Structure formats: structure tokens, C-alpha cells
Amino acid sequence: MRAVTACVLMAALLLFVGGCSTPEVKGSYDPKTIEWSGVVEIRESLTLPRGSTLKIAPGTIVRFAVRDDDADGLGDLSLTMEEGTLQIDGSLDAPVTFTTLGAAPAPGLWGEFRLDFSRLKVSYLILEGATRGLHLHFTSGNIEDSIFRDNLDATRIGESHVNFTRCLFSQNTGKGYNSRASENTVKTSWFRENRRGLFLFEGDKGSDFYGNLFTGNELPLRLGDFYVGTVKTHGNQWEKDPLPTSTVSEEAKLVIAPGKVESAGPSGWPLLKKGWSVYLDGFVDALSGDELGLYFPSWDGTLSRVGLFDGTKIAGADIGDISDSRPALGKSGGRYYLVIQGWDRSIRLLDAITLEELDSFIEAPSPADDHRQSYPLFIGEELAAATWAGRVYLFGIADNKFIERWMVTVGAPVRGDLTVIESAGEKTILVPTESGTLLALNSSTGDERWRFEAAAPLISAAASDSERIFIADKKGSLYALTFGGELIWTRQIAGGAWYAQPLTKGGHIFQGDDSGTYSAYDVATGKELWRAQLDGGIRGRGAAIGGSIAVATAGGSLYLLDAKNGVVRDRTSVGEAVLSSPHLVGEMLFIGTRPGAVHSFTVKGVKDF
Numbered sequence: 183m184r185a186v187t188a189c190v191l192m193a194a195l196l197l198f199v200g201g202c203s204t205p206e207v208k209g210s211y212d213p214k215t216i217e218w219s220g221v222v223e224i225r226e227s228l229t230l231p232r233g234s235t236l237k238i239a240p241g242t243i244v245r246f247a248v249r250d251d252d253a254d255g256l257g258d259l260s261l262t263m264e265e266g267t268l269q270i271d272g273s274l275d276a277p278v279t280f281t282t283l284g285a286a287p288a289p290g291l292w293g294e295f296r297l298d299f300s301r302l303k304v305s306y307l308i309l310e311g312a313t314r315g316l317h318l319h320f321t322s323g324n325i326e327d328s329i330f331r332d333n334l335d336a337t338r339i340g341e342s343h344v345n346f347t348r349c350l351f352s353q354n355t356g357k358g359y360n361s362r363a364s365e366n367t368v369k370t371s372w373f374r375e376n377r378r379g380l381f382l383f384e385g386d387k388g389s390d391f392y393g394n395l396f397t398g399n400e401l402p403l404r405l406g407d408f409y410v411g412t413v414k415t416h417g418n419q420w421e422k423d424p425l426p427t428s429t430v431s432e433e434a435k436l437v438i439a440p441g442k443v444e445s446a447g448p449s450g451w452p453l454l455k456k457g458w459s460v461y462l463d464g465f466v467d468a469l470s471g472d473e474l475g476l477y478f479p480s481w482d483g484t485l486s487r488v489g490l491f492d493g494t495k496i497a498g499a500d501i502g503d504i505s506d507s508r509p510a511l512g513k514s515g516g517r518y519y520l521v522i523q524g525w526d527r528s529i530r531l532l533d534a535i536t537l538e539e540l541d542s543f544i545e546a547p548s549p550a551d552d553h554r555q556s557y558p559l560f561i562g563e564e565l566a567a568a569t570w571a572g573r574v575y576l577f578g579i580a581d582n583k584f585i586e587r588w589m590v591t592v593g594a595p596v597r598g599d600l601t602v603i604e605s606a607g608e609k610t611i612l613v614p615t616e617s618g619t620l621l622a623l624n625s626s627t628g629d630e631r632w633r634f635e636a637a638a639p640l641i642s643a644a645a646s647d648s649e650r651i652f653i654a655d656k657k658g659s660l661y662a663l664t665f666g667g668e669l670i671w672t673r674q675i676a677g678g679a680w681y682a683q684p685l686t687k688g689g690h691i692f693q694g695d696d697s698g699t700y701s702a703y704d705v706a707t708g709k710e711l712w713r714a715q716l717d718g719g720i721r722g723r724g725a726a727i728g729g730s731i732a733v734a735t736a737g738g739s740l741y742l743l744d745a746k747n748g749v750v751r752d753r754t755s756v757g758e759a760v761l762s763s764p765h766l767v768g769e770m771l772f773i774g775t776r777p778g779a780v781h782s783f784t785v786k787g788v789k790d791f
Contacts, residue, residue, distance in 0.1 A: 214231065214233060214234050214235060215234070215235050215237070216230065216234055216235065216236045216237070217236075217237045217238075217239065218236070218237070218238045218239065218242050218244070219238075219239035219241075219242050220242060220243075221242075221243050221245065222242065222243070222244045222245065223245050223247070223283055224244065224245065224246045224247065224259055224261060224283075225247045225259070225283075226259065227258065227259050227260045227261070227262075227293070228260075228261050228262070229261075229262040229263070229264075230261075230262065230263040230264075230266060232264045232265050232266070233264075233265045233266055234263065234266045234267075235266060235267040235268075235269065236263060236266065236267070236268050236269070237269045237271070238268075238269070238270045238271065238272075238278050239271060239278075240271055240272055240273045240275075240276035240277075240278065240306075241272075241276035241277070241278070241747075242272075242278045242279070243278075243279045243281065244261075244278070244279065244280045244281070245281055245282060245283035245284075246259045246260075246261075246280070246281070246282055246283055246291070246292035246293075246311075246312075247259055247283045247284070247292075248282055248283065248284065248285050248291045248292065255290070256290045256293075256313045256334070257282075257290055257291040257292040257293055257311075257312075257313060258292075258293055259292050259293055260292070260293035260294045260295070260296060261294075261295045261296070262295075262296045262297075262298075263296070263297050263298075263300055264297075264298045264299060264300065265298070265299045265300060266297070266300045266301075267300065267301045267302070268297060268300060268301070268302040268303070268304065268323075269302075269303050269304075270302075270303070270304040270305060270306075270307050271305060272304075272305050272306030272307055272308075272327075272328075273305070273306050274306060274327075274448075274449070274450045274451065275746075276306075276747075277306040277307065277308050277329075277749060278306065278307050278308070279307075279308040279309075279310075279749070280295060280307070280308070280309045280310070280312070281308070281310050281311055282310075282311040285715070286698060286715050286716055286717040286737075287310040287311030287332050288311055288332060288717065289311065289312075289313075289332055289333050289334040289354070289355045289356070290311075290312070290313045290333075290334045291311045291312075291313075292311055292312050292313070293312065293313050293314060294312055294313060294314035294315060294316070294317040294338070295309070295312070295315070295316055295317065296314075296317040296318075296319075297316075297317070297318050297319070297321045298319045298320060298321070299319070299320045299321065300318075300320075300321045301321065301322055301323050302318075302321060302322075302323035302324070302325070302344070303323050303324055304323070304324065304325040304326065304328060305326050305327055305328070306326075306327050306328060306448065307325070307328040307329070308328070308329045308331070308749075308750075309328070309329070309330050309331075309333065309336070310329075310330075310331050310332045310333060311332055311333065312333045312334065312335075312336075313333070313334045313335070314334070314335050314338050315330060315333045315334075315335050315336040315337050315338065315354075316330070316336070316337045316338075316339075317337070317338045317339075318337070318338070318339045318340070318342045318344060319339075319340045319341060319342065320340075320341050320342060321339075321342045321343075321344065322342060322343040322344060323344055323345075324344070324345045324347070325344060325345070325346050325347070325349060326346075326347045326348055326349070327347075327348050327349070327448040327449050327451070328346075328349045328350075328448065329349065329350045329352065329448060329451070330349065330350070330351050330352070330354065330358065331350065331351075331352040331353055331354065331753065332352075332353050332354070332753065333354045333355075333356070334354065334355055334356045335354065335356040335357045335360050336351050336354040336357065336358050336359070336360075336376075337357070337358070337359055337360050337361070338360050338361075339359075339360065339361040339362070339364050339366065340361070340362050340363060340364065341362070341363045341364060342361075342364045342365075342366065343364065343365045343366065344364070344366050344367075345366065345367040345369075346359070346366065346367065346368045346369070346371055347367075347369055347370060347371070348369075348370050348371060348446070348447060348448050348449050349368075349371040349372075349447070349448065350371065350372045350374065350447045350448055350451075350453065351371065351372070351373045351374070351376055351379065352372075352373075352374045352375060352376070352752075352753075352754075353374070353375045353376065353753070353754070353755060354376045354377065355376075355377055356377055356378065357376065357377065357378040357381040357404075358373050358376040358378065358379050358380065358381075358399075359373075359379070359380050359381065360378075360381045360383065361381070361382055361383065361386070361389065362382070362383040362384050362385060362386070362406075363384070363385050363386065363387060364386065364387060364389055365386075365387040365388050365389055366389040366390075367389065367390045367391075368380070368389070368390070368391045368392075368394060369390070369391075369392050369393045369394065370393045370394065370443075370445065370446050370447075371394045371395075371446055371447065372394070372395045372397070372446040372447040372453075373394060373395070373396045373397070373399055373402065374395075374396075374397050374398055374399070375397070375398035375399060375754070375755070376399045376400070377399070377400045377401070378399070378400065378401050378404045379396050379399040379401065379402040379403060379404075380402065380403045380404070381403075381404045381405075381406070382403075382404075382405050382406060382409060382413060383406040383409070384406050384408055384409055384410070385409060385410050385411050386411055386413060390414070391414075391415040391416075391418060392415065392416050392417040392418060393417045393418065393441070393443055393446070394418045394419070394443065394446060395418075395419050395443045395446035395447075396418065396419065396420050396421055396424070397421050397456075398421070398456070399421075402420055402421070402422070402424045403415075403424040405431070405434055405436070407431065408431060408433075409431055409433070409434045410431070410433040410434060411433070411434065411435070412434075412435040412436075412437065413434070413435070413436050413437065414437045414439075415437070415438055415439065416439040416441065417439065417440075417441035417443070418440060418441060418443070419440065419441060419442055419443040420438075420440055424438055424440075447786075450787050451751065451786075451787050452727075452728075452729075452730045452742055452744075452751045452752065452785055452786065452787045453742070453751070453752050453785070453786045453787060454740065454742055454752045454754050454771075454783045454784075454785060454786075455783060455784045455785070455786050456754065456781065456782070456783055457493075457770070457781075457782035457783060457784060458492055458493035458781075458782050459493065459779055459780065459781045459782070460486075460488060460493045460495075460779065460780045461778065461779045462480045462482060462484070462486075462778040462779065462780075463480065463482040463778060464480040464481030464482030464483070464484075464504075464778050465480065465481040465506075465761075465774075465775075465776045465777065465778055466478050466479075466480050466481075466762065466774030466775060466776075466778055466779065466780055467481075467506040467761045467762050467774060467776070468505070468506055468507055468508040468509070468557070468762050468763075468774065469508065469509075469762055469765050469772055469773075469774045469780065470508045470509050470510070470511060470765060471490065471511070471765060471767050471772065472511055472767060473490075473767075474487075474511070474518060474534055474535070475487045475488055475489055475490060475496055476488050476489075476490055476493075476765075476767070476772055476780070477509045477511070477520060477534075478509075478774055478780055479501065479504075479505035479506075479507075479509065479522060479524075480778060481504045481506075481778070482778070483500060483501060483502055483503055483504065484498060484499065484500055484501065485498065485499045485500075485501050485505070485509070485522060485532075485537060486498050487534075487537060488780075490767055490768075490770055490782075491770075493780070493782065497535070497536055497537040498537060499532065499537035499538075499539065501522060501524055501528075501530060502524065502526060502528075503524045503525045503526040503528070504524065504525040505522055505523060505524045505525065505555070506525075506553070506554055506555060506761070507522065507523040507524075507554075507555040507556065507557050507558070508557040508599075508763075509521065509522045509558075510522070510557060510558040510559055510560055510565065511534060511560070512560030512563070512565065513560075513563065514563035514564075514578075514579040515563070515579065515580070517533070517582075518533070518534035518535060519531060519532065519533065519534055519540075519579065520532040520533070520534040520537065521558045521560075521565055521567070522558070523555045523556070523557070523558055523567065523569075524555075525551075525552075525555070526544075527544055527545040527546075527547065527551065527569070527570070527571075528542050528543065528544050528545075529542065529543040529544075529545070529558060529567050529575075529584075530542045531579065531582070531583075531584055540582040540583070541582060541583045541584050542584075543575075543577070543584050545569045545570070545571050545573070546571055547571075548569075548570050548571035548572070548595070550570040550571070550572075550595035550616070551570050552570075553597075554597045554641070554681060555569075555570065555597065556568040556569070556596045556597060556598060556599050556600060557599040557600070559599070559600045559601075559602065559611075561576075561602055561609060561611070561625055563578070563579065564576055564577060564578050564579075564587065565577045565578075565579065565584075566600050566602075566611055566625070567600075568592075568596035568600055568613060569595075569596060570595045570596070570597070571595070572591060572592050572593055572594050572595050572596060572615070573589055573590065573591050573592065574589070574590045574592055574596065574600075574611070574613055574623065574628070575588070575589050576588050576589075576625070576628060587628075588627060588628035589628070590623060590628040590630075592613055592615050592619070592621055593615070593617060593619070594615040594616045594617035594619065595615070595616045596613060596614065596615055596616070597614075597616060597641045597681070598614035598615075598640055598641050598642045598643045598644075598681070598683075599643035599683065600612065600613060600643070601643050601644045601645065601646065602625065603646050603651065603665060605665045608624070608625075608626075609625040609626075610622050610623065610624065610625060610631055610665075611623045611624075611625050612643075612644045612651065612653075614640035614641065614642065614643060614644060614653060615639075615640060616639045616640070616641060617639065618635060618636040618637065618638055618639050618640055618655060619633050619634070619635055619636070619640070620633065620634040620635075620636065620640055620644065620651075620653060620663075620667075621633050622634075622667055631667075632666060632667035633667065634661070634663055634667045634669070636653070636655040636659065636661060637655060637657060637659050638655040638656045638657035638658075638659065638678070639655060639656040640653060640655055640656070641656055641679075641680060641681060642654055642655075642656075642679040642680070642681050642682050642683050642684075643683040643723075644683070644684075645683055645684040645685060645686050645691070645723075646665075646686065647686045647691075647705055649664070649665065650662050650663065650664065650665075650670060650705060651663040651664070651665065651667075652684040652686065652691050652693075652705075653684070654675060654678075654679030654682065654684065654693055654695070655678070655679060656678045656679060656680065657678050658674055658675045658676065658677055658678045658679070658695060659672055659673070659674060659675070660672065660673050660674075660675050660679075660684075660691075660693055660703070660708070662691075662705070662708060670708075671707065671708040672708070673703070673708045673710070675693060675695050675699065675701060676695055676697045676699035676701070676713070677695035677696045677697030677698070677699060677719070678695060678696050678697075679693070679694075679695055679696070680695075680696045680719065680721055681721045681722065681761070682694040682695060682696075682720050682721060682722060682723065683722075683723040683763075684723070685723055685724045685725075685726060685731065686705065687726045687731075687745065688745065689704065689705055689706075690702045690703065690704065690705065690711060690745065691703045691704075691705050692724050692731055692745070694716075694720025694722075694723075694724065694733060695719070695720060696719040696720070696721070697719065698715060698716045698717060698718050698719055698720065698735060698736075698737065699713055699714070699715055699716070699720075700713070700714050700716055700720060700724070700731075700733050700741075700743065700748070701713040701714070701748075702745070702748060712747055712748035713748060714741075714743055714748040714749075714750060716733065716735050716737065716739065716741055717735055717737035717738075717739050717753075718735035718736035718737025718738065718739065718759070719735065719736040719737075720733060720734070720735055720736070721734075721736055721760075721761040721762075722734055722760070722761065722762055722763030722764070723763040724743075724763075724764070725763065725764040725765065725766045725771065726745070726766075727742075727766060727771065727785050728785075729744065729745050729746065730742050730743060730744060730745060730751055730785065731743045731744075731745050732764040732766070732771055732785075733764070734756070734760035734761075734762065734763070734764055734773055735759075735760060736759045736760065736761065737759070738755055738756060738757045738758050738759050738760060738775070738776075739753050739754065739755055739756065739760070740753070740754050740756050740760065740764065740773055740781075740783070741753050742785065754783075756773055756775050756779075756781055757775030757776055757777065757779060758775070758776050758777055759775070759776040760773060760774070760775050760776070761776065762774035762775070769784060769785070770782055770783070770784055771783040771784070771785060
């Protein structure tokens, strides 16, 4: 992938020829025909030669440096073309992205892509993090299967004739579609969680809006205060009154003919579709579930079981204290059990159907009694649990009671989850400790098989494929080990791993860290395959959904990443912070949040990896 700085671009475009060291750029540059591919870094505002054609190849990423020279709180860098032609040839597998450089995209970090008196043909464009987005004047053409997200205004369009088809306008904090005096078409597009979905300023020349889906927008449609004329919409699905009548001036007329929309948004593109939500009085940092339902403890001291499809409460229990550990679901003696660990050092055995408490075990106090506990783990019909006090237990269950099989002292607190691997018919429990030791214990006896010493505390769980173990430490080293505990490779990741367990799939290992970086590596060599910068630290494991990875952040977002290349397929805000791992049951995805909610999602357009 070739990176081209703005300095190189300006020299290549004959905009200026001095002032920076210019590496060799292969091929000739006709000032009227400009082709971009790979990674393009724009560090100064650029104006292309008048009348030029800009062709952007599939998979190109155009990154704008974050600069605010006038100190108005908004990014300044922009790209401008006049009397030109724009051709963006993105595809479903290789979209073209306009985004930020050196920071996760957020509204207003760069300026705009402005076209005046120009023509355009755009497919599969992602435009994010801008102030004025795609800014068009006296421009015509087609934009298809594109995504405008996380901008201040996604578009500003004046006196143009542009067709938007199968696009997504999502979480723009100002306006999604913003137009004046134009004759545009907007069809089969999805307007999701924008402050303003459609905004028509002052007047229009007969634009057509049909077959669009509107969900979660503060106002789906808004007319400017001085709008004059008639607006006709038909066949759109509105979640609520599309436009308060109080916002319509006497000179404006609105004709609404709603309809049912079966499909909207970019063709074939994986997207998160929000379902139900449940709100609680405390943080939800962990959840688990299966066909019996979804289970989650809250910092308000309660435990809930709700239905997967509608969030209806089925059962509840007061567990008396905070729990930030996933409940463990299992079956023993023909009965379904739920086991949960609490900050009162309890390990509770509950009936999984009624949440009636059947038995409990109380661990001794220790100096490490604070925050994040290891998740109890069923191994067949037995239960393994690790504690702040640095002990690992194996319990059997008989007559609805815990029966201690063995206990091992590991010499340091355990906060990371336990993992089980199996080799030659024998099961081994992997125990990460806060001293930096990864212990491998015989699951039947508790005897130590081997140990591995990391360079820093281990507070995240290990993961495995069919022949390797992977674990990351608190200072940012990622390790690959044999099933016998021998080091295969190690590499440094961007930040420390705080409770972020690796995920393995398709010959790749996926790892998040506390800097907000999520990366993919080759399992055999540790070679980095891609990395994505997200909006906050990653405190949980990703969830694989076909060819996508769902990842939650402490920035309060749920992301959907392409497993092959790290492209952000979708992002949605879910709370102030998310410390839980996304949990997948069938085709449904669940997430727990702070300040205290559980949300369900389905994923549209999933393909296998």
C-alpha cells in the first residue's frame, strides 16, 4: 500500500514543486487526470487544477490531518475541485474512505470535500469525521451505496442535480442531507440517528424523496425557517411524525405519503440494526446467554434473565452486591444452573430458570478485593472458578450444592477469565495471574502442567486455536505459545490489554487494547495484517459474526469491523462507556453499557469470512 503525503500530491499535481522532500512517484501525472490509490494523506488543504478528473481506485483511504488553525473548534483541511469530474470506484469489498489522520473519526475534525460546477460518479464511499462533508454547488451525477457518518453535516448541496441511491446517513450531529434550490433524488436510503435527517433550506426545485427509511433521528425532516414552496415525499417509512407542523412557514406546503420500506441502505453492506433496550439503575459490565435467555448482573446488586427477542423480564434476583463477572451457564445432573461471582467474594449457585439461590461459597478476604473478577467456567458438569485471593477451585454439583474437588493457590490475584484447552484427550485450565504468570493446570487434579512468565501482569484471558495459545499482557505484549507453554512469537501492540481477550478466526488473531486500537495478526507468524483506531479503550473480547467482528469500546460505541481488512462497516453509540464483551446468540447480538442498559442488535448483510 503506497502512502502519498499532501506534499507529494501537490508536487505531482503541479500545484507546487518545492518545500518538501518528494519520494519517487511512479507514472506520469497529467494535471487534468489524477489517479489516487492506496493511502493518501492530506496535510494541507488542496485545490485540484480547474477542469481536472480525479479517479479514486477501490480500497483507497484518504486521510485528512486534524488541524484547527483558526481555533474555532472545527477542523480546517479540505479538498476542492472546480469544473472537474470525480470518479470514485469503491466496491463492497474495497470501499473508498475519506476519514481522519491520527485520530478516530468524530464530527468536525476536517473540513469538506467541495465540488463546484462539476460532475460525479460515486460508488461505495465512506465519508466520516468532516464538518461540511460532501459540499456540492452546481454539480450533477450519481452517488450509490455510500455511507455518510459521524460528520457535523454530512452534505451541503446547492443548485445541483444529484441522485442518491441506497445510501446510509448515520449519526451526523448536524444534518444528514442538507440542500437548497436543487433538483435531487434521494431513494432507498437509510437515515439513522441524525440530529436532522433531511434538511431543506429556503427552497427546492422539485427534488424527489422516496423509499427511504428513517429511524432514531431527532427530526426526520426539517424545513428552513424561510422555506418557500412545496415538498413532496412518498413511500418513505417514518418512525414518527416526519416534521413538526410548527416548523413549516406559511409559504411552505408539505405532502407526505408514507409507505413500508423493506430494504434501505448500501447493497450487501453489513449494518447494525437496533432492537430492544432494557434500562437499569447500575452499570452492566458483563452478560451471557443461550436459548434460555439473556442473563446480566448490574451494579445495583441485581441479576436479570430476559427474553432474547423482546427483552421481557422472565426472572430476577437480588445478589446483594456488585458483579462485573459474566454469569456461567451450565448443566449438571439434568438441571440447568447459573453461577455468578460477586464483589462480596461470593460464588453463588442459582437455578437457571427461576434464579433461585441454591448454594453459595464465600472466599476469604484479600488485599486485592476490588474490581473485575474472573468469570466462573463450566467444564462439562463441573465448575472452575478463580478469585481475587489467588486461588483456583474446581467444584462438582450434587443435590444442588457445591462439592469442592480441589483448590490450588496460584500466588497472585486472578482477574482474567479462565480458559480450557484440550490436547490428547486431556483438558487443561489456563489461569492468567496479576503477577504475569500464565499457569496451566490439569483440570482433573489441579496439578501444574507448566507455566509461562509474561513481561507484565496478565488480567485478560487467553484464547486458542487448534494448536496455539494467545494472550496479551497489561503493558502491550502479545504472545503465542504452544500447548506445552513454549513461546512461538511475541509482538508489541499499541496499548496494554485490560480484560481484552484475543479472538481467533480464519487463521487470524484479533486483539483490542486500552489505546483503542483493534488489530489482526497472522496466527503462525504474528505479522500484523491490519489495525483500526476506534474511539476508546477496548475492555472486552470481539464477537465474530460471519465476516465481521463486533467490538465495543470505553468510548461508548459498538463497531462492526470487516475481518479481512479492518474497514469499519458500521458504528453506533450505545452509552457513555462499554466494558462488556459483545455477546452473540444465534443471529442476535447483545451489549451491556454504562450508565446502565442492555441493547440488542441484529446484523444485516453478513457474509462468511
